[in-house]
Amino acid sequence: MTQEHMTTSRMPIARTLLTLALALTLATGCGKKKSGVDPNSLGPVEPPTTASVQPTATITADPVLIDLGQSVVLNWRTTNATVVTIDGIGQVNVNGTQTVSPANSTNFHLTAKSDSGALVEANVRVTVRVPVAPVAPSDATNGGGGGDMGTDAAFHAAVQDVFYDYDSYELRPDGQTSVAQAAAYMVAHPGVRVVIGGYCDERGSAEYNLALGENRANSARTALINAGVAPARVRVISYGKEKQFCTEANEACWQENRRAQFSLDR
C-alpha cells in the first residue's frame, strides 16, 4: 500500500528531471548527444533527491477491538514528515500516541506531508462492539406480569436504598448493609437486573450534582459487583438534584434525597 504511493508520486518528479535535463542539453548547445538522452546517466541524480523528501508513516491501534466505552491507544511513527494529521483529531506531532474512545467503529486515517509536499497515508481500523440489548424474556413463557424478575413489591421488601452523607459518595456502614441485602437478593434471583438511581439533595449546583449522583450510583454498583453480581446486571442513572423524594428544606428531607435507589430494570 505504502510502496504503491511512493512509486506513483515519484514518477512525475523523474519525468520533470528528465525534461529539465533535456532542455539544459539543448540550451547549452551541446549537440553531440541530441539524438537521445541516456536515461542511465540520470540515474545517480534521482535517488538522493527523492529519498530525502519521501515521507513514511505507520499507525497502529491497541487493541483494535473494543467494547463501547473502552479506550484505544493510537500509536504513529513517521519519517521525513513535517505536517501530520489524523482525520477527526487534527494536526498531531510527527510521532506520538493518543488515547481515544470512539463511539462507533472508526477508520483512523493518517496523512503525513513532507516539506516538498509529498504525501503518504496510513490507516488503522478500530472495531467497536456495541452491546446488543438483551432480549426481554417473552411474557408468553412467563405467563405475563413480572416474569422471572419477580414483583416490585417483593424486590423492595428485600432491598433497601443506600443513603449518603452530605457531598459524599462513600458507602456508610448502613449503606454496606443495604448493598449486602441487594447482592444476596440478586444472587438468589439470577433473572433480576437492577438500575441504580443516583440522587442528591436540592442544595448546590445542578451540574455538579449530576456528576455526584453518578458517583453515588456507581459506588453502590461497584459494591454489588464486588459482592459477586455480574456487571451486566447492574445499570446506573444519575438524576442529580432533578428528582426529589422529599421537598422540604431541612436536614431530614435532604438526607432522604441523598441516596442510591435500587429498582428492577425491566
Next chain:
Amino acid sequence: MSRKTALLRAMVTGFVALAVICLTPAARAQDFTGTIVGSGSQIRIAVADFKPGSGDAGSLKRAFDTTLYSDLGNAGIFDLVSKSLAPTSTPGVPAEISLGQWSIAPVNAAMVAFGNLGVSGGKVQVNGFLFDAKNTQYPQVLAKQYQEEASEDSARQIAHRFADEIIFRLGGGTAGIAESKIYFVKLTGANKEIWEMDYDGANQHPITHLGTISISPRISPDSSRLAFVSLGKEGFQVKVYSMLLGRVVNFPSTGGSNSPAWAPDGKSIAFASSRSGDPEIWVSDANGNLARRITNFKGPDSSPVFNPRTGSQIAWISGRTGLPQLYIMDSDGSTVQRLTDGGYVSSPSWSPNGQFVAFAWDRKYGPGAPGGRDIYVMEISSKKWIQLTHDSGLCDFPSWSPDGRHIVYTNGPNDRASSSRIFTMLADGTQKHALTGPGADMPNWSWK
C-alpha cells in the same frame, strides 16, 4: 467602596486602569489589579422620540422608542439624557433638528439619536440618524434605513440593530449586544424545556418540546446548534439541537453525561461523562465522535468551559479533593491548576477576552452554614477575585455577554428552579435587573 466602584466601571467601560482595591477588608482581603485597555469616559447621548411618519405608527413606535432607549442605557458606556430633559421638538429628518437645543444645558448632549418611523403597505420603515451635537459643520455620524414586516417584534429588532450600530460606532469598536440572545431552562410543570429570549428579556419562547427534563443549554459560537443535556431512558445524555433544521440531530449517547461546552471554533465539544465509571471531562468532535478523556481523577467533575479567546484551555469544576473547586487546564488535560481555595464553587463562565472567569461561589459552605452563594469574577493571571452580588439569596450560572460588559445569572431565595429568576448586570455588579419571572434557570448568552 467608591474606589472599587470606579475601578469596576473602568473594567466595564474599558478604561486604561491600573488600580488596587481592597474588598471586604474584614474578611479575607484581596487585591484586584486590572489593566484593561479601552476608550475614555462615558459619552453623554440623547435619544429623541422618533417622529411618526406616514400611516398609523402607534404601538410600533412606542415599542421602537422604548427599546432603543433601554438598549443604549443597558450598553453601560453612555451617560443617557433623561427623556424629561429633552427638547419638546421631535426632529424626524436632519433638516428639522436644531442642534443648539441639544448641546446646551440642561441636555448637554454630545450625541443625539433621532429619526422617523412610518407604517405603510404592511411594512414598517425606519430612518435613524446619529448626530454629533458639538460639530455644527458636519454633524452626521450615522444614517440608517430599515424596512421590515410591520409588527411590534420587527420594531424592537430594528431598534436593536440601530442601537448596535450606535454602540459599535461610539463604544471603541466593540460590537453591541442588542441583537444577541439568551438561552435558558424554563420550568414547565414537572418538565424543563430550553427557551430562548432577546438579551433584554423580551420575546421569550420555547426551543425544545421534549416533554422531559432538559438542562444546561449551550449555544454554539455560530448560533447554529444548541447543545444541552436531557433525561432519557439511559439517564442524562448530551443532545444537540439544530437551530437551522429545527430538530434534535444525532449525537451518540454513552453513559451519563452532562454540562456540554463548545470550543470557540465550534469544532469540538467538552462535556462530563461517566462512561468510564467515574465522571470525567471528555472532548469529542462536534458530532460526538472521537471522544477522548482529558481528566482522570476519582470524584465528580463537571461544567467544563473553553477559553473563548484561545480555545486552548478549559476551566471546570472538580470535587477531587472534597467540595467542588474551580480548576483550569490545557485542553489536552495537562497543566492542571486549582484557582479557588475553599468553599463550594460552581458554574464557571470564561470572559470573551480570555482574561476573567466568572463563577458562583459559596465561600462558607457546609452543613448548617447559611452562607450565601454569590457571583464572583477572577482574573486568571493574578487569581485575584471580586464579588459582584451581595446578600441577595442564592446566585448561580453566570454567563458573559459577547462584549464582555455584562453578565447574566440566576437568583433565587433557595436552590429550586421554581423560584429562580434570571437577572442581568454590568460586569462591575451595577445595574442589576430581572429579565424573567420565577421558573427560569441556567442562562447561556450567545457568542455574538
